[in-house]
Amino acid sequence: xxxxxxxxxxxxxxxxxxxxxxxxxxxxxxxxxxxxxxxxxxxxxxxxxxxxxxxxxxxxxxxxxxxxxxxxxxxxxxxxxxxxxxxxxxxxxxxxxxxxxxxxxxxxxxxxxxxxxxxxxxxxxxxxxxxxxxxxxxxxxxxxxxxxxxxxxxxxxxxxxxxxxxxxxxxxxxxxxxxxxxxxxxxxxxxxxxxxxxxxxxxxxxxxxxxxxxxxxxxxxxxxxxxxxxxxxxxxxxxxxxxxxxxxxxxxxxxxxxxxxxxxxxxxxxxxxxxxxxxxxxxxxxx
Amino acid sequence: xxxxxxxxxxxxxxxxxxxxxxxxxxxxxxxxxxxxxxxxxxxxxxxxxxxxxxxxxxxxxxxxxxxxxxxxxxxxxxxxxxxxxxxxxxxxxxxxxxxxxxxxxxxxxxxxxxxxxxxxxxxxxxxxxxxxxxxxxxxxxxxxxxxxxxxxxxxxxxxxxxxxxxxxxxxxxxxxxxxxxxxxxxxxxxxxxxxxxxxxxxxxxxxxxxxxxxxxxxxxxxxxxxxxxxxxxxxxxxxxxxxxxxxxxxxxxxxxxxxxxxxxxxxxxxxxxxxxxxxxxxxxxxxxxxxxxxxxxxxxxxxxxxxxxxxxxxxxxxxxxxxxxxxxxxxxxxxxxxxxxxxxxxxxxxxxxxxxxxxxxxxxxxxxxxxxxxxxxxxxxxxxxxxxxxxxxxxxxxxxxxxxxxxxxxxxxxxxxxxxxxxxxxxxxxxxxxxxxxxxxxxxxxxxxxxxxxxxxxxxxxxxxxxxxxxxxxxxxxxxxxxxxxxxxxxxxxxxxxxxxxxxxxxxxxxxxxxxxxxxxxxxxxxxxxxxxxxxxxxxxxxxxxxxxxxxxxxxxxxxxxxxxxxxxxxxxxxxxxxxxxxxxxxxxxxxxxxxxxxxxxxxxxxxxxxxxxxxxxxxxxxxxxxxxxxxxxxxxxxxxxxxxxxxxx
Numbered sequence: 001x002x003x004x005x006x007x008x009x010x011x012x013x014x015x016x017x018x019x020x021x022x023x024x025x026x027x028x029x030x031x032x033x034x035x036x037x038x039x040x041x042x043x044x045x046x047x048x049x050x051x052x053x054x055x056x057x058x059x060x061x062x063x064x065x066x067x068x069x070x071x072x073x074x075x076x077x078x079x080x081x082x083x084x085x086x087x088x089x090x091x092x093x094x095x096x097x098x099x100x101x102x103x104x105x106x107x108x109x110x111x112x113x114x115x116x117x118x119x120x121x122x123x124x125x126x127x128x129x130x131x132x133x134x135x136x137x138x139x140x141x142x143x144x145x146x147x148x149x150x151x152x153x154x155x156x157x158x159x160x161x162x163x164x165x166x167x168x169x170x171x172x173x174x175x176x177x178x179x180x181x182x183x184x185x186x187x188x189x190x191x192x193x194x195x196x197x198x199x200x201x202x203x204x205x206x207x208x209x210x211x212x213x214x215x216x217x218x219x220x221x222x223x224x225x226x227x228x229x230x231x232x233x234x235x236x237x238x239x240x241x242x243x244x245x246x247x248x249x250x251x252x253x254x255x256x257x258x259x260x261x262x263x264x265x266x267x268x269x270x271x272x273x274x275x276x277x278x279x280x281x282x283x284x285x286x287x
Numbered sequence: 288x289x290x291x292x293x294x295x296x297x298x299x300x301x302x303x304x305x306x307x308x309x310x311x312x313x314x315x316x317x318x319x320x321x322x323x324x325x326x327x328x329x330x331x332x333x334x335x336x337x338x339x340x341x342x343x344x345x346x347x348x349x350x351x352x353x354x355x356x357x358x359x360x361x362x363x364x365x366x367x368x369x370x371x372x373x374x375x376x377x378x379x380x381x382x383x384x385x386x387x388x389x390x391x392x393x394x395x396x397x398x399x400x401x402x403x404x405x406x407x408x409x410x411x412x413x414x415x416x417x418x419x420x421x422x423x424x425x426x427x428x429x430x431x432x433x434x435x436x437x438x439x440x441x442x443x444x445x446x447x448x449x450x451x452x453x454x455x456x457x458x459x460x461x462x463x464x465x466x467x468x469x470x471x472x473x474x475x476x477x478x479x480x481x482x483x484x485x486x487x488x489x490x491x492x493x494x495x496x497x498x499x500x501x502x503x504x505x506x507x508x509x510x511x512x513x514x515x516x517x518x519x520x521x522x523x524x525x526x527x528x529x530x531x532x533x534x535x536x537x538x539x540x541x542x543x544x545x546x547x548x549x550x551x552x553x554x555x556x557x558x559x560x561x562x563x564x565x566x567x568x569x570x571x572x573x574x575x576x577x578x579x580x581x582x583x584x585x586x587x588x589x590x591x592x593x594x595x596x597x598x599x600x601x602x603x604x605x606x607x608x609x610x611x612x613x614x615x616x617x618x619x620x621x622x623x624x625x626x627x628x629x630x631x632x633x634x635x636x637x638x639x640x641x642x643x644x645x646x647x648x649x650x651x652x653x654x655x656x657x658x659x660x661x662x663x664x665x666x667x668x669x670x671x672x673x674x675x676x677x678x679x680x681x682x683x684x685x686x687x688x689x690x691x692x693x694x695x696x697x698x699x700x701x702x703x704x705x706x707x708x709x710x711x712x713x714x715x716x717x718x719x720x721x722x723x724x725x726x727x728x729x730x731x732x733x734x735x736x737x738x739x740x741x742x743x744x745x746x747x748x749x750x751x752x753x754x755x756x757x758x759x760x761x762x763x764x765x766x767x768x769x770x771x772x773x774x775x776x777x778x779x780x781x782x783x784x785x786x787x788x789x790x791x792x793x794x795x796x797x798x799x800x801x802x803x804x805x806x807x808x809x810x811x812x813x814x815x816x817x818x819x820x821x822x823x824x825x826x827x828x829x830x831x832x833x834x835x836x837x838x839x840x841x842x843x844x845x846x847x848x849x850x851x852x853x854x855x856x857x858x859x860x861x862x863x864x865x866x867x868x869x870x871x872x873x874x875x876x877x878x879x880x881x882x883x884x885x886x887x888x889x890x891x892x893x894x895x896x897x898x899x900x901x902x903x904x905x906x907x908x909x910x911x912x913x914x915x916x917x918x919x920x921x922x923x924x925x926x927x928x929x930x931x932x933x934x935x936x937x
Contacts (some may be wrong), residue, residue: 158846263708266700
């Protein structure tokens with residue numbers, strides 16, 4: 001059986017088929033839709049190809065383990081066409097990862113629902129604000145290392161975050177704790193509705209972000225097998241986005257009801273102007 | 288839990304209780320155990336419990352004392368005393384008592400008296416019973432006890448006498464052969480203050496014994512009896528000047544004989560005068576309008592006062608406004624009458640900001656001030672407390688003071704988060720006109736009514752059209768920053784940013800939006816693409832035109848990509864991580880550098896040059912600082928800020 005990462009051709013075929021699928025499910029397919037070299041404005045962001053309103057980053061060096069691809073809607077084009085957000089505002093990627101909880105040397109395909117970026121900066125700001133109340137950790141480095149040890153036990157390159165892993169943040173990083181708890185809540189609601197643990201929060205050794213993603217271990221899969229799984233993953237990731245918004249909205253409504261205030265200001269930011277769509281500190285789409 | 292019929296090791300149990308912060312005597316513990324289980328069996332005698340934790344030498348001293356007591360038939364009362372002392376205090380205090388009593392055995396006639404005196408100590412805080420001279424001029428105690436207690440010549444102690452609840456200070460004048468504490472005229476003043484007479488005191492001494500209690504006074508605090516003379520002049524005993532701090536503000540709490548308390552903050556005036564050819568130093572403070580007479584005074588320096596101050600609070604239209612979390616610092620003179628004495632937190636209903644704490648010795652006030660953004664350094668929001676009255680909130684604009692008139696709470700919801708801000712309206716009446724000024728109190732800063740941030744936060748939307756990310760007027764600033772224990776940065780690049788970008792940084796940090804703030808740092812570096820490519824080209828010896836810089840960024844690409852990658856013919860030759868924060872050193876040391884080291888171990892980047900760029904914004908101006916450091920293939924970190932500056936083309 002030919003695996004999807006066997007050679008440059010198979011990889012390219014899978015990437016273009018996924019791109020086509022993403023165009024289709026978002027209702028963007030036209031007769032003229034075809035793969036083109038990315039114009040300069042997108043090359044700046046590492047994109048090599050575009051397919052209508054989809055951008056494709058594809059790095060396929062000789063050392064196949066350095067392969068990476070990422071497919072995402074070109075939101076600026078969708079904004080211009082007045083169709084933001086699309087039905088599935090998600091991105092899809094694939095790469096080789098040396099160690100994960102489900103094994104070593106894995107080829108994965110992932111669908112991104114949301115990202116909580118700037119984790120390092122977030123932890124520093126929270127530490128500055130709250131560290132005076134505690135005596136457990138000497139400095140931010142020790143605090144960060146304890147988090148890394150807890151979250152990435154087994155020294156995996158990435159690991160799934162569970163509710164109990166967040167306790168370490170409760171006193172020293174309460175804002176981050178709240179946002180990750182909302183993330184876990186959204187993930188739990190999604191998985192229970194789908195009836196399968198598809199979406200998870202992932203922490204990485206490079207503690208730059210937390211990803212709400214749906215990962216597929218595609219190590220032994222052919223192109224067809226991957227393509228069979230993609231729709232369910234895309235559906236799950238989009239649902240997780242909706243659940244995440246739902247969790248934040250519920251909390252906000254509760255807060256508005258419970259605590260008194262004189263005036264309420266609802267700040268509305270047009271994602272198309274800001275080039276970013278998010279909830280809390282989570283990014284759902286960014287360009 | 289202790290079950291019926293079980294045997295309990297009292298020494299172990301006592302140690303456990305002590306480690307949990309409980310202090311209890313042997314006899315009290317037995318009573319408790321009997322309440323829990325009536326037939327409980329215990330192991331360990333009262334002596335075992337008393338000598339727990341003592342060295343072999345100290346145990347021998349205790350045994351020697353008990354042996355002497357036994358010979359005089361006092362073993363029971365001494366053991367009972369030691370149990371009480373050990374049950375309340377630590378090993379050090381126990382040994383002070385034991386050694387003191389041993390010495391008292393040399394004059395057995397007074398033994399009973401000292402055992403009673405030490406029994407009094409066991410009832411409250413630890414203090415030393417000492418001999419009060421019948422002249423009332425000094426107190427004496429054994430110099431060995433003094434050494435144990437840590438008394439030296441000049442040490443300020445607190446003195447208590449059995450017939451008054453007021454204490455005063457004493458100063459150790461000699462330590463050999465006996466430790467003598469001079470109480471100068473303080474005892475005489477106490478007698479006058481309390482309306483007593485010396486002959487009555489002598490009767491009291493006959494009845495209760497010639498005794499005084501001493502403890503080492505806390506650094507920065509002292510009690511004394513002081514006389515207010517004409518024009519409200521209160522003399523500060525010269526012996527206390529060094530103890531309280533010379534030339535520093537002193538917080539004074541004066542009580543008159545009727546119990547009325549007057550609080551104030553003053554700075555002492557020190558001068559010398561020559562009387563009969565001898566030079567005397569004196570120190571005094573002036574209380575305008577204060578009745579002459581004798582007062583009991585508690586004097587504290589600013590460090591002691593702030594550490595003992597819990598919070599200053601006031602209510603206004605249902606809002607709780609407070610100054611709290613005081614952190615004293617060495618006093619710094621700001622003006623003729625003002626001193627900065629520490630830091631604190633200014634809080635309105637849970638939203639708090641750092642404040643500086645100062646005193647004004649002329650206006651007799653303590654205040655916490657927060658600088659107001661947009662006031663050009665001339666506007667401050669303050670909570671002011673004039674001693675003897677309730678705190679007030681005011682806005683100071685140059686020399687004008689506006690009083691708080693109204694507060695409104697605003698809740699701003701933004702992308703699922705809610706931020707509380709308080710609109711404070713403050714007014715000042717001039718003739719028939721009332722002028723109103725508004726400030727917005729947010730979790731990040733206080734904004735003045737004329738600032739764009741004030742309006743952005745109170746309006747429905749923020750103008751999100753892209754700001755100008757370009758940097759202006761870069762300059763090299765000499766500034767030494769050590770990062771970790773190996774890297775020394777000797778220069779930073781300082782530059783200006785557009786007003787609009789400055790506002791954006793403040794907006795995102797106010798609404799605590801990390802994604803907004805993070806994007807700004809990356810966008811600014813994207814505008815420095817040319818000099819960075821030039822630098823990398825020189826560093827690795829490849830033509831600049833063959834290099835490509837891709838802006839990746841986690842927010843765009845998900846898992847764990849770096850902020851920027853520089854490619855040469857499809858191969859990553861350099862990788863860049865950027866961070867914009869309030870404290871560049873922390874960001875570099877605890878985040879960017881360790882994460883870059885980790886990233887460079889990855890296969891994809893193992894031959895790449897690691898570049899980290901720290902950007903620091905200032906809370907007071909649109910001026911930013913930048914550090915540019917690299918990690919080469921040999922694993923060495925090098926500061927290349929100066930090199931990048933040379934390529935900026937200015």
